[in-house]
Amino acid sequence: MNSLEQQSWQSVHDEVLRRIHTREWKPGDLIPKEVELAEQLGCARATVNRALRELASEGFLDRRRKAGTRVAAHPVRRAKLDIPVIRLEIEGRGQKYAYGLLFSERRTPPPEICANLGVTAESDMLHITSLHLADGKPFMFEDRWVSIAATPTILDADLEKISANEWLVLHAPYTRGDIYFSAVNASAAEAKVLRTDPGTSLFLMERTTWENQTGITSARLLFAPGYRKHSAI
Amino acid sequence: MNSLEQQSWQSVHDEVLRRIHTREWKPGDLIPKEVELAEQLGCARATVNRALRELASEGFLDRRRKAGTRVAAHPVRRAKLDIPVIRLEIEGRGQKYAYGLLFSERRTPPPEICANLGVTAESDMLHITSLHLADGKPFMFEDRWVSIAATPTILDADLEKISANEWLVLHAPYTRGDIYFSAVNASAAEAKVLRTDPGTSLFLMERTTWENQTGITSARLLFAPGYRKHSAI
DNA sequence: TAGTGGTCTAGACCACAGA
DNA sequence: CTGTGGTCTAGACCACTAG
Structure with a gap:
């Protein structure tokens, strides 16, 4: 040979x-x-x-x-998983992207967010919920907490026009991130936002990102029924 | 600097x-x-x-x-996703692994499997369903089709003792694979096997692997409620 | 067609972990 | 200690592509 x-x-x-x-x-x-x-x-x-x-x-x-x-005795294969901005993921499917800010509030975080990001309960944070649409239909519901200490300039961002998701990608690069994928039954409120029925199985992506040791943001991304995340090896 | x-x-x-x-x-x-x-x-x-x-x-x-x-204008971050053998994933959590073969049959595949693997409806295939347990509790339900043409030696494997998942990793290395993650509501049958209630939201992983252009296996892995798949960036 | 990244080479030294 | 992979270097040529 x-x-x-x-x-x-x-x-x-x-x-x-x-x-x-x-x-x-x-x-x-x-x-x-x-x-x-x-x-x-x-x-x-x-x-x-x-x-x-x-x-x-x-x-x-x-x-x-x-x-x-x-x-390798037990080939632990490593799949590649692209994590694009939601807008690009939707446009990549050839669909029309739209976005709506549902709610924005500056307040102290609940315990589970403190645990995720490793911040104190008195932290100054921004809580944002928004809806991303594909071809006019609900595609993903985003519930996000952003540390104002870590990224103060987010207060100047017009989150009516650009999603927190996209703003953060452009303005707050992170050094480390965790992602968890799971499946949950839609609550009544979630079902309403995503225009489906309570109890429907939804794909959930939970992301937390850090810049060095500083927690930046923690987000709960809930996808409309039928969503499939692809990965290749 | x-x-x-x-x-x-x-x-x-x-x-x-x-x-x-x-x-x-x-x-x-x-x-x-x-x-x-x-x-x-x-x-x-x-x-x-x-x-x-x-x-x-x-x-x-x-x-x-x-x-x-x-x-990069839009940093498409690439997460790393380890795809280990199920046994190692469970043992890595410090839990006891067990496995049971539910069903095994040699027959021609249904249309959706043909589409996944790119084989004809007359192909000679092995259809296997099995249950993986962690600490005695159902952890994952596996429904798999294996091409006998691509891996004839699987007929000699004792699938009562070693899971198809593990046998394939050891004996049928693949060059390419697709993975899809999604969420589904448990059917009555699935709920029974995983000891949960019908309609419960379950995490689903669908994998298809090829050796060059030859389809080897297509599997539907359904995880018990509460499962979260982790990934890091 | 010219400029930039992509790759190869031969040789060297270093760092880590087996024996 | 010794052997193996890990890395660095200086120089060279190639391949792709923007202008």
């Missing part, structure tokens, strides 16, 4: 993946060291390194100094 | 990220080219390249030959 032609790190990547898929190298097996592979495949070690590094980050390989590189 | 000390690609990564976060470089801005940055930061271009490449894959930068590198 050796070749004398010019190789790229992707060729190496694919070749190694092929050997894993054909079970030439089985889960748990030790594979040749970088120098050997480079020789076998006729390329520089750096090239092999790049390929193996990618494969490790994709979950196919376990690499440890001195111990060498092994085929 | 320049320094004479030894730099690593991570320092460059962090420094660029800092400039983005402090809005020294704003969304849409063109940033210095690799050679210039390398000079400024006192390292080799390859080092800068590695840093910027990572930042681009994280969604912070847009890079195009000749056009240069820009701060």
